[in-house]
Amino acid sequence: MSTDNSAAIDAMLDAAGLNPPAEEREALGRLYATFKPGLDALYALPEARYEAPALVFQAAPKLEAWGA
Amino acid sequence: MRPRPWCSRPRRSSRPGAPEVSATIDAPLTLAEAAAALRDGTITAVDLLAAVTARADALDDQLGVYLHRFGAEAQEWAAQADADFAAGIDRGPLQGVPVGVKDILAMSDGPTTAQSLVLDPAWGETDAIVVERLKAAGAVITGKLSTMEFASGLPDPDKPFPLPRNPWDVTTWPGGSSSGTGAGVAAGMFLCGIGTDTGGSIRIPAIFCGVSGLMPTYGRVPNAGCAPLGYSLDHIGPLARSARDCALMLSTYMGADPRDHYAVDLPVPDLLARAGGSLEGLRIGVERASHLGVVEGEDPAVEPAFEAAVATLDALGATVVEVTLPHVAETLTAGMITCSGESMAYHRNDLVDRLGDYARSNRSMYLLGALFSGADYVQAQRVRRVTQRKLAATFADLDAIVMPAASVVAPGYDTLLAGDVMNVLGGVHTMYWDVVGNPALVVPMGFNGRGLPLSLQIAAAPFAEDVLVQIGDAFQQATDWHLRVPPLAREVGAAAA
Numbered sequence: 211m212s213t214d215n216s217a218a219i220d221a222m223l224d225a226a227g228l229n230p231p232a233e234e235r236e237a238l239g240r241l242y243a244t245f246k247p248g249l250d251a252l253y254a255l256p257e258a259r260y261e262a263p264a265l266v267f268q269a270a271p272k273l274e275a276w277g278a
Numbered sequence: 279m280r281p282r283p284w285c286s287r288p289r290r291s292s293r294p295g296a297p298e299v300s301a302t303i304d305a306p307l308t309l310a311e312a313a314a315a316l317r318d319g320t321i322t323a324v325d326l327l328a329a330v331t332a333r334a335d336a337l338d339d340q341l342g343v344y345l346h347r348f349g350a351e352a353q354e355w356a357a358q359a360d361a362d363f364a365a366g367i368d369r370g371p372l373q374g375v376p377v378g379v380k381d382i383l384a385m386s387d388g389p390t391t392a393q394s395l396v397l398d399p400a401w402g403e404t405d406a407i408v409v410e411r412l413k414a415a416g417a418v419i420t421g422k423l424s425t426m427e428f429a430s431g432l433p434d435p436d437k438p439f440p441l442p443r444n445p446w447d448v449t450t451w452p453g454g455s456s457s458g459t460g461a462g463v464a465a466g467m468f469l470c471g472i473g474t475d476t477g478g479s480i481r482i483p484a485i486f487c488g489v490s491g492l493m494p495t496y497g498r499v500p501n502a503g504c505a506p507l508g509y510s511l512d513h514i515g516p517l518a519r520s521a522r523d524c525a526l527m528l529s530t531y532m533g534a535d536p537r538d539h540y541a542v543d544l545p546v547p548d549l550l551a552r553a554g555g556s557l558e559g560l561r562i563g564v565e566r567a568s569h570l571g572v573v574e575g576e577d578p579a580v581e582p583a584f585e586a587a588v589a590t591l592d593a594l595g596a597t598v599v600e601v602t603l604p605h606v607a608e609t610l611t612a613g614m615i616t617c618s619g620e621s622m623a624y625h626r627n628d629l630v631d632r633l634g635d636y637a638r639s640n641r642s643m644y645l646l647g648a649l650f651s652g653a654d655y656v657q658a659q660r661v662r663r664v665t666q667r668k669l670a671a672t673f674a675d676l677d678a679i680v681m682p683a684a685s686v687v688a689p690g691y692d693t694l695l696a697g698d699v700m701n702v703l704g705g706v707h708t709m710y711w712d713v714v715g716n717p718a719l720v721v722p723m724g725f726n727g728r729g730l731p732l733s734l735q736i737a738a739a740p741f742a743e744d745v746l747v748q749i750g751d752a753f754q755q756a757t758d759w760h761l762r763v764p765p766l767a768r769e770v771g772a773a774a775a
Contacts, residue, residue: 226648255664
């Protein structure tokens, strides 16, 4: 993991108020580094260029709530 | 009492190298058998409960299946089922049948922990919609079952919960996160149970424990009352001995509910309508490219067992063709980004205040969600649509796709606890189907050289669970892998019979 990535990861964790121990931060950095090429590949997928996301916002939600 | 057909029924002979089928057991092995026996008077619900309770008493210290057992409550439910039968009231196939419930579904009769130190107990004081429906169907719920913390990560020996063990070899993991459900069905501690599946958590324990597991289409079953892992990935579904049993169980609790935001309001089909033993007229795709020879350490028994299973489907009348799944790597990445982001949203406040109360294996997955941007999350949802669109075109020409469910067998605890969750689950081929939302069924297809189960995975188009049941049921009429009983459970059953 590069120093730049470490700094960025620390900044994101700190911004979220998350404070894992140093060894877990390092492990997280290694894990993120393994995911980064796959993440970039999602943006490189030509078929996704004009695709709409699998998200549906309902203007008229179901208003009954479980457990209420 | 009339003769007990499950004790005298002749069993098929064992195949070379495979564990023997139980010759004598103390209770029906399958839900279908139990439902028939309860109706023809060869067993009562109270006696059936006593039989599975005896197994649990004998085995649970070893297997760690239960987090909480319902003793008196289960007795009452069983007695009520018998009274209903006597009065001519029939609530369906689960009436009087012992059922286990994974402890991430809320239940008013006892604690709901999600196997976590963090979950507020007050959250789980109302029955989950699925639990409501099980009760209305007359099920005898025997207890809340072990999982992993919030249904993800790995077992954590540092937390005050049992380490679930695999009844085929107690030095191995039964899979997760529906660990107790898989191990309990395999050991006969209940006849079927509820699992949940976000990346494979119904199917992985079904694979490792040699039972059947059905992940329904996303939205087929209401999730309200189930502690979330990934809101857009979570599926509640059955584990049981057979595909037929899974269909019987799922039939009692699928369908929309106004209190659930995700369940789809579609007509509830007869899942057994197509079951009959023949696969004539079906076109089945066989996926080898992403499932065979792709994992370091693939068990050598997987490929021959899979090819034998494909030959069986062919012999049953299906037209078998080669197929390749689209965008496997991208879809799995999209799923991981989705799951880590959705779980981070749920857990962030507790992670800030109580990080040490979380299992270590989970912390890394949740914290990863803090590193992806909102745009990354949306891009993952765009990629999910791309894959769905391509799969829809694939299924326009196919009724189902089959593949090995895993390249590996149940790992030993020594290697499991020394590794990380990504490595352990890298040999399991389940998450793709969570990400696209299609239904998938796993059924046993053999054993490896150490007597550990192997499974076939069958996937179909959205809301085509009836096709999965047709194929799984036909396969299980032609094979007997799903009826194999682990030796330690067989010994208990023989002693009680």
